[in-house]
Amino acid sequence: MLEFFETITGIPAPLLFGQLLLGLINGAFYAMLSLGLAVIFGLLNIINFTHGSQFMMGAFVAWMLLAWAGIGYWGALVLAPLIVGATGVVIERLMISRLYKLDHLYGLLLTFGIGLMIEGYFRNEFGSSGLPYRIPAELSGAWDLGFMFMPVYRGWVVVFALATCLATWLVIEKTRLGAYLRAATENAPLVQAFGVNVPRMITLTYGAGVGLAALAGVLAAPIYSVNPQMGTNLIIVVFAVVVIGGMGSILGSVITGFSLGVIEGLTKVFWPEASAVVIFVIMAIVLLARPAGLFGRA
Amino acid sequence: MASETTAGGVPAVAPPAEGFIFGFTKPQLGALVLMIAFLAIAPFYLYPIFLMKLLCFALFACAFNLLIGYVGLLSFGHAAYFGMGGYIAGHAAKVWGFSPEVAVLAGALVAGLQGWVFGWIAIRRQGIYFAMITLALAQMVYFFCVQAPFTGGEDGIQAIPRGAAFGAIDLSNDMSMYWFVAAIFLAGFLMVHRVIHSPYGQVLKAIRENEPRATSLGYRTDDYKLVAFILSATLAGVAGGTKSLVFGIATLTDVNWPMSGEVVLMTLVGGLGTVFGPVVGAAVIVTMQNYLAEMGAWVTVIQGAIFVTVVLAFRRGIVGEIANLLKVKL
Numbered sequence: 001m002l003e004f005f006e007t008i009t010g011i012p013a014p015l016l017f018g019q020l021l022l023g024l025i026n027g028a029f030y031a032m033l034s035l036g037l038a039v040i041f042g043l044l045n046i047i048n049f050t051h052g053s054q055f056m057m058g059a060f061v062a063w064m065l066l067a068w069a070g071i072g073y074w075g076a077l078v079l080a081p082l083i084v085g086a087t088g089v090v091i092e093r094l095m096i097s098r099l100y101k102l103d104h105l106y107g108l109l110l111t112f113g114i115g116l117m118i119e120g121y122f123r124n125e126f127g128s129s130g131l132p133y134r135i136p137a138e139l140s141g142a143w144d145l146g147f148m149f150m151p152v153y154r155g156w157v158v159v160f161a162l163a164t165c166l167a168t169w170l171v172i173e174k175t176r177l178g179a180y181l182r183a184a185t186e187n188a189p190l191v192q193a194f195g196v197n198v199p200r201m202i203t204l205t206y207g208a209g210v211g212l213a214a215l216a217g218v219l220a221a222p223i224y225s226v227n228p229q230m231g232t233n234l235i236i237v238v239f240a241v242v243v244i245g246g247m248g249s250i251l252g253s254v255i256t257g258f259s260l261g262v263i264e265g266l267t268k269v270f271w272p273e274a275s276a277v278v279i280f281v282i283m284a285i286v287l288l289a290r291p292a293g294l295f296g297r298a
Numbered sequence: 299m300a301s302e303t304t305a306g307g308v309p310a311v312a313p314p315a316e317g318f319i320f321g322f323t324k325p326q327l328g329a330l331v332l333m334i335a336f337l338a339i340a341p342f343y344l345y346p347i348f349l350m351k352l353l354c355f356a357l358f359a360c361a362f363n364l365l366i367g368y369v370g371l372l373s374f375g376h377a378a379y380f381g382m383g384g385y386i387a388g389h390a391a392k393v394w395g396f397s398p399e400v401a402v403l404a405g406a407l408v409a410g411l412q413g414w415v416f417g418w419i420a421i422r423r424q425g426i427y428f429a430m431i432t433l434a435l436a437q438m439v440y441f442f443c444v445q446a447p448f449t450g451g452e453d454g455i456q457a458i459p460r461g462a463a464f465g466a467i468d469l470s471n472d473m474s475m476y477w478f479v480a481a482i483f484l485a486g487f488l489m490v491h492r493v494i495h496s497p498y499g500q501v502l503k504a505i506r507e508n509e510p511r512a513t514s515l516g517y518r519t520d521d522y523k524l525v526a527f528i529l530s531a532t533l534a535g536v537a538g539g540t541k542s543l544v545f546g547i548a549t550l551t552d553v554n555w556p557m558s559g560e561v562v563l564m565t566l567v568g569g570l571g572t573v574f575g576p577v578v579g580a581a582v583i584v585t586m587q588n589y590l591a592e593m594g595a596w597v598t599v600i601q602g603a604i605f606v607t608v609v610l611a612f613r614r615g616i617v618g619e620i621a622n623l624l625k626v627k628l
Contacts, residue, residue, distance in 0.1 A: 047426045098610060104426050105372045106609050109566065112559060113605025120598030236555060240434040243427060273445055280438035284419050287431065291422040 016269050017148040023265020024258065025154055025223065028161030029055075029216050031257025033238045035165055036212035038247040039172070042185040043205045046096065046107030052235030053118040054210045057084045058217020059226045060122060063133050073136035073222075080218045081211035088210030092203050115232070122228040130225030157219050164215065165254040172250055181205065240283040246296015256294060321495035325626040329574050337480050346472040347544065352584045353483040354541040359564040359576030360490045361533035366562075367571030368494055369526050370506035371421075374429040375436025376534050376561050378416070379409040381553025382439060383535025384542035388455040389448055391543060398461045398469055398543050402482065405539030406532045412439070413531020414524070421523045424509075436558060443553050454549030458542055475544060482540050486533050491573060493529060502526055556598075563601060566608050569615025574628050578617050 006013055033051060040048045048054075061083050062076035071079065091114060099106050139153045172178040184191040184198055192198040217231070224230055245256030260279050268275040286294060319327050340349055358380055365371045387405030390396040396404060420431045443449045450456070460469035469475045493499050504512045505519050512519050542548040551557065560583065568579025583601075590597050608615065614622055621628040 041426075047430065095606065095610060102613075105429065106613070108372070108374075108426060108429055109562065110606060110609040112562075113602045113609065116559070116602030116605065117599050118602075120595045120600075120602060123595040123598070232555070236433055236437045239430040243423070243430055243434065276441040276444075277438045280434050280441075283431070283434055287419050287422050 011269055014148050019265040019269045020262060021148075021150065021154055021158075021265075022268070023262040024158050025261070026264060027258035027261020028158050029220060029234065029257075030238055030241045030261050031165055031254045032161055032216040032219075033213055033235065034241045034245065034253040034257050035168055035250065036209040036216075037238065037242055038250065038253050039168070039212075040206055040209040041247050043181065043188075043202055044092075044096065044100075044107070045104050046099070046111065047104075047239075048206075048209065049108055049111035049235070050091070050115040050118065051111075051210075051213050051238070052231030052233075053115040054084055054088065054213040054231070055217040055220070055234065056122065056228060056231035057087070057118065058214030059133070059221040059224075059230060060126070060217075061214065062218045062221045063131050063226045066133070073139075073218075076218050076221075077215070081214040084214035084217075085207040085211030089203055089207040092206040096206065097199070097203070119228050119232060126228065128228055130227035133221040133226050135222040153222060157223065160219065161216070164212070165250075168212070169250045169254070237279055240279050242293075244279075244283050244286045244293060246293025248293075249295040252295025318495075321491060323627050325621075325624070325628060326573055329628055333574070333577065334484070337484070341473060341476045346476040348584075348588060350476055350479045350544045351541070352581055353479050354537050354544065355561070355564060355584050356577040356580040357483045357486045357540070358534055358537035358561050359568065359580045360487055361530045361537060362561045363565045363570065363572075363576040364490050364493065364530045364533070365526060366565060367575075368499065368506060369502045369523055371523065371527070372425075372429045372562075373420075373432040373527075373530070373558075374562065375416070375432035375434075375439075375555075375558050376530075377553050377555060377557035378436035378439040379413055379531040379534035380538035380541075380557060380561070381443065381548075381550075382412055383409040383538030384548040384552050385443065385449050385455060386535075387539030388458040388542040388548035391461055392455060392458045393448075396461075397465055398463050398478070401461075401543065402536055402539040405542075406535040409535020409538065410528050410532035413528045413534075417524050417527030417531070421520055421527065433555065433558065436553075437555060440550070440553050440555070443550060449548070449550075452550065454547055455542070456547050458546045458548065460543050460546070469543075479540055479544060482536065486536055487577070490533065493526075494573070498522070498525075560601070563605055565615075567604060567615055569618030569621070569628075572615065572617040572621060572628055575615050575617040579615065582616070 033055060037048060037051055040046065040051075058080050061080040062073070065071040065076045065079060066073075095110060095114070096107060099110060135153045139156050142149045142151045143155070172181060180191060180196055180201065184196070184201060188198050220230065241257055241260055242253065244260065245253045247253065260282065263282070264275055264278055267278040274281075322330060337353075358376070361379075362373065362376050365373050383402075383405035385405075386408040387401040390404040391398060391401040416432065416435045420428055420435065423431060444451060448455075460475060462468045463474075463478050467474055467478070469478055494502075501512065501517055501522050504515075504517070505522060509519055538548075538552060541552070564579035564583045565576045566579065567582055568577065569575030586600070587597060590600065593600075612619070617628050
């Protein structure tokens with residue numbers, strides 16, 4: 001079967017599966033980041049342009065925990081999202097909360113400015129060349145799957161990201177807290193009238209969305225080098241992913257994220273020059289055919 | 299200005315409004331005279347290259363303001379038109395040997411066509427989605443420019459000749475180049491003003507204020523928005539093309555997303571939806587970058603801080619605040 005495929009396409013199977021795996025990993029980051037964006041957008045009605053910088057902060061906090069406090073990968077996986085999420089709570093309370101009565105575009109501009117400040121600060125402190133972060137000992141090495149070698153860490157990223165997305169979906173769809181959240185997304189004043197502290201919920205939701213971005217950042221630290229620009233280029237692609245999927249559905253953004261990662265990986269195999277733009281092209285096509293996005297409500 | 303309709307539903311021709319001279323209010327006319335006087339005197343006291351850079355960005359910001367200020371569309375990808383205008387003008391002047399005014403027009407034409415296609419795609423969504431879509435499309439242009447052979451990739455197009463305007467005026471001299479740039483800027487500025495104060499511009503403002511209502515009055519709002527988008531992209535292309543002739547170089551910087559952010563910042567600082575705001579904003583930001591150039595990445599931090607401050611405390615921008623204080627329109 002594999003040899004047949006190689007004869008037909010002239011593409012070595014290891015290359016194909018290697019890119020597929022890379023695509024799945026990128027897809028995992030697209031899914032986690034667009035999920036956070038969708039959750040924040042649902043309740044706050046702003047697009048969090050700082051999301052990419054918060055992803056980057058997750059990776060940097062993991063690096064700092066290791067370099068300055070000797071806390072390794074597993075500790076960082078828990079602590080970094082909490083720390084970055086806490087900064088998110090501060091940002092929401094001090095700044096974003098002042099804009100809810102205004103046009104949503106101001107939220108975009110504000111979070112863009114905050115992102116610039118964070119990125120500029122990290123570039124000053126750490127330079128732009130990037131810092132190394134080692135794969136933890138438990139997850140190093142590779143499995144021989146017969147048709148390719150799969151680095152254990154990369155498999156872990158895909159599985160962990162899937163589990164995180166599933167857990168987020170469960171919390172939002174199946175718990176009481178999630179029910180409040182969905183209700184407030186529909187009609188915040190009404191939920192507040194029932195005695196739910198909606199402003200606090202908004203703050204915590206922003207913190208949680210930011211924490212999700214930071215968690216993705218910790219996962220990414222051993223794969224990409226930890227550098228201040230790692231988030232910005234990613235977040236623009238994630239915006240396209242969000243437009244393609246529409247922000248109406250949690251599972252929708254997860255599915256869109258993973259599949260676009262895979263499509264991008266496949267494009268790298270068959271037409272490498274187009275791989276950087278393929279997601280944007282898909283976005284344009286989806287907008288022409290279904291302006292509300294694949295899973296969106298018009 | 300509410301337009302009266304006759305009994306037949308046909309819009310009556312609005313009489314020339316009181317207190318307007320060429321569509322400018324008296325304070326605006328005063329500001330215009332001041333601006334032209336500044337343009338005429340400045341090159342004798344300030345470094346002409348700096349002034350030309352300022353004028354290119356001022357025109358870029360005016361083009362951007364046409365969309366955000368008068369149609370309410372936030373394009374977060376205007377670098378695509380600015381940068382593409384620069385590349386095409388540079389290529390036309392260097393490889394094809396076009397004279398500078400034709401090279402700039404070629405850049406504007408391509409930027410306008412690109413704006414046509416991207417606008418046609420992006421106006422299907424509103425608000426935040428519109429911003430995200432324009433940003434993503436612009437990033438596509440960026441990746442195209444990284445790979446396309448004619449842009450020179452990381453090196454850009456270098457040693458673009460300024461040539462001779464209309465085949466007669468040698469522009470290699472900074473002073474003559476300055477007058478050329480000042481003329482382009484002033485023409486672009488007045489064109490934006492003319493568009494805003496035309497009946498077409500009134501419809502744009504109606505769309506900004508209440509799109510469903512404009513639709514219900516029978517206006518095809520998408521067509522109006524698309525034309526505004528094309529105009530804005532074309533003018534951004536003019537600005538980019540002029541800039542590449544001034545500096546003799548067209549690079550990826552002008553087509554990348556931070557440039558899109560910069561033009562938003564300039565317009566925001568100057569005042570969204572004011573006639574002179576983008577010019578003042580561009581002057582402030584370009585001057586700031588000039589003086590802080592040696593501070594490296596801190597410039598990014600400062601720009602971010604200005605964004606945050608303006609959005610939180612200062613949403614009218616400089617010109618908007620002055621206009622509000624003086625209770626006039628600027």
